[in-house]
Amino acid sequence: MTTGFAAVPRTATRPVAVAATGGHRKLPLRRQLLLQLVCLFIALTVLFPIMWIVSMAIDPRNIARPDGLDLIPPGASLAAFAQVIKQPTENPVSFPQLAANSLFIAVIIAVASVGLGVLAAYAFSRMAFRGREALMIAVLAVLMLPAVATLAPLYVMLSKVQIGTFNLRDSLFGVALAVTSGQLPFAIWNMKGYIDTIPRDLEEAAAVDGASKFQAFWHVILPLSTPVLAVTAFFGFIAGWTEFYFSWQFLDHPENFTLAMALNGMVGQYGTTPWSQFAAFSILVALPVSVVYLFLQRYIVSGLAIGGVKG
């Protein structure tokens, strides 16, 4: 119905001059081998922590503490995974329960930051209005602050919101609100940067055809912004999925605990958690978001490049 994904290839395939550094000659074999060694060494440093964790997680001996560097375990077993799925910490909470709590926070943050943010991003990108400068500075100022900056006031403010036995601070919804507080300015900024790069011709054509601002936004800008919507939602999702500081500070009841809180419980210096289970738990937390990240990566990278060129 609309022009659809026209913007996607435009930004995803940026100008690529393949033979950039120098030309047509073939690489001499000695240099080739030397560079291969360097690249291989770098690859090993990148993969080293991952091999260490994966080998501990699948080691059939279910090690409490490893006594040597076994990057390739003597066999494979999913016993450690089974144990952490059942009960990762001493608290009587299962992995699915923790994951459901983190998922709840993550989805709220993703939906709220994109849904509210994209409207504001469009206004900042496309409209001239009184107070624009001041509002943009306000958003940027918050963007500069770390998430911890609002910890104290949000903690005391949300603690005062008590309805019967429900305390907003001591709830997953309260945590989601607190994270959204920092995530929304980022979402606005990120999406504004992308909308800035969409040519205005299409909206102008729509305006000539009698479309209102909102129709132009809905039928032209929104479909063209799909990549940045996905990326921004995903960043919001990660922020919620791995959220630690607000949930650790806010939540009192084990049935509300999140993945990151359980992880924190497993890594204490005097912790009794077997390392095989810590490794399995880390993989279970990281894998879903890491895989999605790999798929979205080219959009994220092209977004970064746009931001970089714009300065």
Place this chain on the structure above:
Amino acid sequence: MSVIASASAPPRRSLWRRTQNTRTAYLFLLPALLVMLVITFYPLVFQVWMSFTDYSLKNLRVTAPAPNYVGIDNYLRILQNNIVIPNFDFMRVLVFNLWWALSNVVIHVILGVLIALILNTPGLWLKRFYRAIYIVPVVIPPIIVATVWRNMFDPTNGAINFLIDIIFRLPPGGFTLDWLNEPNPIISAGPFVLPLAYFALLAANVWLGWPLNSVVATGALQSIPGELYEAAEMDGAGAWAKFRAVTLPYLRPAMLPYAIYGFVITFNLFYLSYFMSGGGPFGQTELLVTTAYRLVNEQQLYGVAAAFAVFQFFILLAITLVTNRVAKATAQFDA
């Protein structure tokens, strides 16, 4: 039809029309602004008020009494290092935090560019394979990176010490350096203190940080027209001259904003300090963000924490202004 109407419209109507753009804009902004007003801007203003009170646990309940006004007491307590956190030294934390961000970003950018250059060598085999592997640290959540590296630096069962055992042909468990808790600092000059734990944190953050820099650098490298190199070669330029005359001018405008962004991100990086070293030994790897967190989470001194956040705001503002100036100065240098 509306054009004709406006020409002869009374003054009030014309004001209504003149503000139409602003009104439409605010309609789009309203949802986000309302939410931010309640959960972002109001808390930040409330925090400034809190910073002049002795807000603490006893004022927390719904029916609790209001906290007492204490003037600039909280600010003074922070500057006089009198905030209950053991080994707290405001100057030392600030200096360490600045050095932490600076040293990381410099290493990230240099490694990122170097590796991008290597991977951009024409005719290199397995480029796509290496690119696919090198992106891995980027996609792993930082909290996982931090906890895994803490585990790797364990003195008796950690991967790093086992690796050193293998390299130096020691028996497994032979090398037991306690990287994250070694009490004697490597460098100690006034407020500038770098314990061994700093280098462990640095190793983890370099692992985490260079790949994205490399991706940004690769994007910039691939936007360089090949003819420029050919022209430089015809002028008899060597590899270094080509790098300075052709590559660097294309890299700088892409890398500099990203380096500034990386500086702020690293300056506020909570996870590595909190989870790897726990700020230790003796608070020497504590950052402003982790200190702020401990003030709320462990000390429950909400008033002091609020004052600390106000300090943080001004420090970050100063950093933003300085980095903007640096960016502008370098841009002029380019032109």
